Amino acid sequence: MPQNIKKTEAIMTAAPVIPVLIVEDPAKAVPMAEALVRGGLPVIEITLRTERALEAIKLVADNVEGAIPGAGTVMTAAQYEKAISAGSQFIVSPGATPTLLDIADAFADVPLLPGAATASEVMYLLERGYERLKFFPAEQAGGAAYLKSLSSPLAAAKFCPTGGVSLDKAPTYLGLPNVLCVGGSWIADAKAIANEDWAGIEERARAAAALTGR
Numbered sequence: 001m002p003q004n005i006k007k008t009e010a011i012m013t014a015a016p017v018i019p020v021l022i023v024e025d026p027a028k029a030v031p032m033a034e035a036l037v038r039g040g041l042p043v044i045e046i047t048l049r050t051e052r053a054l055e056a057i058k059l060v061a062d063n064v065e066g067a068i069p070g071a072g073t074v075m076t077a078a079q080y081e082k083a084i085s086a087g088s089q090f091i092v093s094p095g096a097t098p099t100l101l102d103i104a105d106a107f108a109d110v111p112l113l114p115g116a117a118t119a120s121e122v123m124y125l126l127e128r129g130y131e132r133l134k135f136f137p138a139e140q141a142g143g144a145a146y147l148k149s150l151s152s153p154l155a156a157a158k159f160c161p162t163g164g165v166s167l168d169k170a171p172t173y174l175g176l177p178n179v180l181c182v183g184g185s186w187i188a189d190a191k192a193i194a195n196e197d198w199a200g201i202e203e204r205a206r207a208a209a210a211l212t213g214r
């Protein structure tokens with residue numbers, strides 16, 4: 001089944017930046033998400049890289065008005081199902097496999113943003129009807145110059161570059177014709193969450209929400 005491009009694009013264009021989060025303690029998820037929403041970043045990717053990430057997603061889904069929580073690092077059918085039961089409104093994966101795309105077909109209401117880093121990976125996803133993709137790992141794979149060079153031959157594909165993106169690097173990506181938003185952990189890193197630095201997270205969210213392309 002092809003990707004629901006309209007729905008995926010709505011997630012990608014709600015704000016210029018998708019904060020990527022590693023949440024160890026679910027008790028911190030609600031104030032963290034509230035700070036992000038106050039700062040203007042409603043789309044919140046909680047990675048399934050911690051034991052209690054699903055609890056964090058559920059708490060945000062149930063308690064934070066205006067938040068659009070999603071699950072990151074989703075790679076298996078079991079994770080996919082659990083992420084959606086917890087209230088994920090979108091799913092992000094670092095790459096794409098035929099199995100993962102088959103699972104996505106079973107949950108077609110919830111958009112999947114699959115990762116790609118090479119022309120062949122993008123071509124495979126286009127073949128499967130996926131045009132809204134994550135470019136991962138963005139900086140390490142070749143950065144904005146590399147992604148720009150995909151825009152002409154693979155014009156249908158539009159990306160959310162993630163991996164090594166910072167406040168300084170984001171505007172160059174956002175200025176590319178094939179970029180809709182960027183993702184990154186700099187707004188709320190593990191330390192800021194552990195220290196309950198909600199004011200700092202809100203401030204970085206506000207700066208991220210104001211980013212435009214250059």
Ligand SMILES: O=C(O)C(=O)C[C@H](O)[C@H](O)COP(=O)(O)O
Binds near residue numbers: 092136185
């Ligand atoms: O696990 C996933 O599915 C991911 O999304 C990986 C993230 O892209 C990176 O963790 C981004 O992190 P930074 O490079 O710190 O901004």
